[in-house]
Amino acid sequence: MYPIDKNQSIVCNVIAYQTVYNMNMKKTFIFAGGAVAVLVVGVVMGSFGAALNVNAQTAMPVQPANGFIQFNNLTVQSVSASNPPAEILATDQSIFPVIYNSPAVSGGTSVGSAAATPTTQSTVKCYRFNSQSAASGTAVTCPVPPTTTTSTATTQGVNAGTGGTTKPEPSIYPPFRYQPYRIEVDASTQLSLRDRTSATLNDFAAGDQINVFGYYNADGSIQAYLVRDLSKPVQTQTLQLNNVEIVSISGTSIPATIAVTQQQAAPCYLFDTNSIKQPYACPMGVSSFSGNAATKDVTPPAAMMPSWIALRKYVVTVDAQTILLDANRTQLSLSNLNVGDVLNVYGETTDNGQTLTADIVRDLSIPATPSTYTGTVTQVNTDGSFIIQTQNGQTITVQSPIQVGAVLQLTGLLDRLKNVLSQVTSIINAKNVVYPPLPPPLPVPMSAPAPTPATHN
Numbered sequence: 001m002y003p004i005d006k007n008q009s010i011v012c013n014v015i016a017y018q019t020v021y022n023m024n025m026k027k028t029f030i031f032a033g034g035a036v037a038v039l040v041v042g043v044v045m046g047s048f049g050a051a052l053n054v055n056a057q058t059a060m061p062v063q064p065a066n067g068f069i070q071f072n073n074l075t076v077q078s079v080s081a082s083n084p085p086a087e088i089l090a091t092d093q094s095i096f097p098v099i100y101n102s103p104a105v106s107g108g109t110s111v112g113s114a115a116a117t118p119t120t121q122s123t124v125k126c127y128r129f130n131s132q133s134a135a136s137g138t139a140v141t142c143p144v145p146p147t148t149t150t151s152t153a154t155t156q157g158v159n160a161g162t163g164g165t166t167k168p169e170p171s172i173y174p175p176f177r178y179q180p181y182r183i184e185v186d187a188s189t190q191l192s193l194r195d196r197t198s199a200t201l202n203d204f205a206a207g208d209q210i211n212v213f214g215y216y217n218a219d220g221s222i223q224a225y226l227v228r229d230l231s232k233p234v235q236t237q238t239l240q241l242n243n244v245e246i247v248s249i250s251g252t253s254i255p256a257t258i259a260v261t262q263q264q265a266a267p268c269y270l271f272d273t274n275s276i277k278q279p280y281a282c283p284m285g286v287s288s289f290s291g292n293a294a295t296k297d298v299t300p301p302a303a304m305m306p307s308w309i310a311l312r313k314y315v316v317t318v319d320a321q322t323i324l325l326d327a328n329r330t331q332l333s334l335s336n337l338n339v340g341d342v343l344n345v346y347g348e349t350t351d352n353g354q355t356l357t358a359d360i361v362r363d364l365s366i367p368a369t370p371s372t373y374t375g376t377v378t379q380v381n382t383d384g385s386f387i388i389q390t391q392n393g394q395t396i397t398v399q400s401p402i403q404v405g406a407v408l409q410l411t412g413l414l415d416r417l418k419n420v421l422s423q424v425t426s427i428i429n430a431k432n433v434v435y436p437p438l439p440p441p442l443p444v445p446m447s448a449p450a451p452t453p454a455t456h457n
Contacts, residue, residue, distance in 0.1 A: 283353025
């Protein structure tokens with residue numbers, strides 16, 4: 001049985017086989033240990049790195065240096081043809097650059113600027129097999145595909161606000177981008193659906209989640225033995241999307257459509273048929289809000305623009321059955337929700353999380369509570385307000401607490417001759433600070449009475 005299973009529930013037993021050459025030097029496979037479908041890699045690597053066709057009359061090819069790897073929960077970006085040979089482009093949605101620390105990109109092209117090599121994080125594991133006949137695999141971090149330089153990000157559209165047309169999104173990260181994995185499919189590649197019934201390339205579409213079993217090459221290509229579409233046949237999934245932020249609300253009456261975005265690090269959960277909650281790789285969502293009739297006129301808020309291209313995007317439907325709650329689980333009405341509010345959304349999807357029919361929407365921004373932000377001051381305005389940029393690129397305008405009549409608590413160095421406080425490290429609005437009461441004054445000791453002079457009788 002091939003180790004392709006959903007949600008990383010992996011079967012690690014691989015049928016052992018031998019490679020045999022017939023009289024015409026054409027490659028065939030003899031499998032041992034049971035009846036299985038014959039899977040053939042369309043292109044293998046020669047001993048000197050040359051690409052060899054399986055029918056080529058040549059010496060025994062060697063395995064690619066990066067080995068035989070199973071990739072779980074990749075997301076399809078495109079399919080080049082409806083019949084093999086074809087190429088499926090797919091990405092690991094959990095891989096995203098988080099730190100930049102070098103002037104060049106290893107394995108890709110030099111960025112030639114202050115941008116640098118990304119340090120990546122991936123929550124999805126792959127499984128590597130030491131040989132084609134290995135009986136078990138080892139969990140490994142998925143290989144990071146090569147990077148490419150870009151001047152403008154164009155993979156997703158931002159609505160221009162006129163008739164639903166789109167314009168390229170601005171590039172807000174250093175000028176490189178991870179290339180998708182290139183999954184090479186030929187006539188011998190076994191294609192299947194989630195229930196392991198046979199599939200064709202016509203069954204695969206952008207947004208589908210797939211598992212891939214094959215050889216990974218350093219150029220980001222995968223010579224596929226088996227590709228399984230986990231999104232087909234269509235099934236209803238119950239998901240919870242945490243910490244999504246409202247971009248727009250279609251109205252204040254039900255039914256309504258809410259466009260939301262989610263940071264890459266935010267968690268998602270899947271609920272099985274027994275309502276057991278388990279961590280789940282967040283769905284890719286919609287590529288652009290402009291592709292949905294209910295959200296085609298959505299314009300990204302200026303505050304989100306620095307990170308817009310990195311955000312996952314979802315369309316949430318609220319109907320009469322949806323329960324709206326605040327952070328304390330007190331019931332709300334739709335009119336209480338506002339753009340910028342942060343939500344947890346629980347509901348059902350039939351399109352792998354692009355759209356969600358909400359059962360419960362919990363607004364974590366109500367009631368409002370103070371939050372702490374750290375950033376660099378980039379501008380001071382004439383009205384006393386100032387602008388900071390946070391570490392994740394968000395720009396926030398801060399209303400100055402320093403007004404006439406304000407009570408402040410300051411920490412700094414006081415020049416007692418000039419009465420100037422410098423090197424201020426803390427400014428606290430002390431209006432609501434309650435100071436402990438002063439202790440009662442100490443009682444004044446009573447003086448002893450003066451002695452009475454002695455008299456003679």
